[in-house]
Amino acid sequence: MNALDIEQGQRPVEPFLEVEGLTKVYGKQQALNGVSFTVQAGSSFGLLGPNGAGKSTTMKILTGVIKANEGSAKLFGKDVSKDQSVVSKYIGYVPQEITLYEQLSAYDNLYFFGQLYGLAGQTLKIRIHEVLEQTGLSDRSKDPVKTFSGGMKRRINIAAALLHRPKLLILDEPTVGIDPQSRNHIFDMIRSLNQAGTTIIYSTHYMEEVEALCDEIAIIDNGLVKAQGGLGELLERYGRKAIYLEIGGKVNPPELTQVDQVIKEGAGWILETEHVSEVMKSLLLMASQRDWDVKQLEIVRPSLENVFLTVTGTALRD
Numbered sequence: 001m002n003a004l005d006i007e008q009g010q011r012p013v014e015p016f017l018e019v020e021g022l023t024k025v026y027g028k029q030q031a032l033n034g035v036s037f038t039v040q041a042g043s044s045f046g047l048l049g050p051n052g053a054g055k056s057t058t059m060k061i062l063t064g065v066i067k068a069n070e071g072s073a074k075l076f077g078k079d080v081s082k083d084q085s086v087v088s089k090y091i092g093y094v095p096q097e098i099t100l101y102e103q104l105s106a107y108d109n110l111y112f113f114g115q116l117y118g119l120a121g122q123t124l125k126i127r128i129h130e131v132l133e134q135t136g137l138s139d140r141s142k143d144p145v146k147t148f149s150g151g152m153k154r155r156i157n158i159a160a161a162l163l164h165r166p167k168l169l170i171l172d173e174p175t176v177g178i179d180p181q182s183r184n185h186i187f188d189m190i191r192s193l194n195q196a197g198t199t200i201i202y203s204t205h206y207m208e209e210v211e212a213l214c215d216e217i218a219i220i221d222n223g224l225v226k227a228q229g230g231l232g233e234l235l236e237r238y239g240r241k242a243i244y245l246e247i248g249g250k251v252n253p254p255e256l257t258q259v260d261q262v263i264k265e266g267a268g269w270i271l272e273t274e275h276v277s278e279v280m281k282s283l284l285l286m287a288s289q290r291d292w293d294v295k296q297l298e299i300v301r302p303s304l305e306n307v308f309l310t311v312t313g314t315a316l317r318d
Helices: 003-007 055-062 084-090 106-116 121-135 150-162 180-195 207-213 231-238 276-290 304-312
Strands: 017-026 029-039 044-048 070-075 091-094 168-172 199-204 216-221 224-229 242-248 261-265 268-272 293-300
Touching (some): 017 055, 029 070, 044 055, 044 207, 070 084, 084 091, 091 150, 106 150, 121 150, 150 168, 168 180, 199 207, 207 304, 276 293
Parallel strands (some): 044 216
């Protein structure tokens, strides 16, 4: 597999990006402990984990900002730590920290970053115009960045990462501390880029963002990827299968052999079971026979939060 295959629109059989056994130690602190995952071309890949899980360290290694102590990250089969040209040509990186020159205008910031990517002349001017359109900031192009909101600064940061038309766009927590309008604009932009063929890696600790944007997810905690797969696959494999039952009056929870665990929740109970259909039928029959005043009876939809709890042993935390 090579870059030419991607540029000609051929979907590679091998992973577009292959990350294998990344470890990183800062002094006595182990930030990564063997991180491995694969990303297919054209996918929108979510790296989900709490603050301190190792997401930003992983992103920095993928973009050549820092080097791993062990392991490798290969794009088009080339190790990014050994071939910086692959990074500069094919990867756009939006770091968690906003990196702009506050005194300069949005246009001048983009002109500076465009030159770093090797763009110049009319080509650079056209690309600046295009990315300002994409980010919805054309009307503010001449204003100093210091006058922008946090969300607008983030959008200019994304615009800078898009100037050279990267094949892979890496975004590290791009919606932290921004306004809802910018958040929605970033979401729309990511969907549009992905539909046009740009591969996305989206790092976040917000589950709802992963569910909204990503077709593939890796859950990372304590410097290690705990699970990877499509959302539906992860929900099926790790999600809690359960029924919620709420009955009026003083009624004890029903005892059924096919129910693994009964958990009190609000005014009712969560009945965890691998046999949802059979248990639902039994409950309906019992409700009729015992004349229950059923307030609520429904299958509990597996959630990504429950998946995270299952694979890490703890709830997702900020």
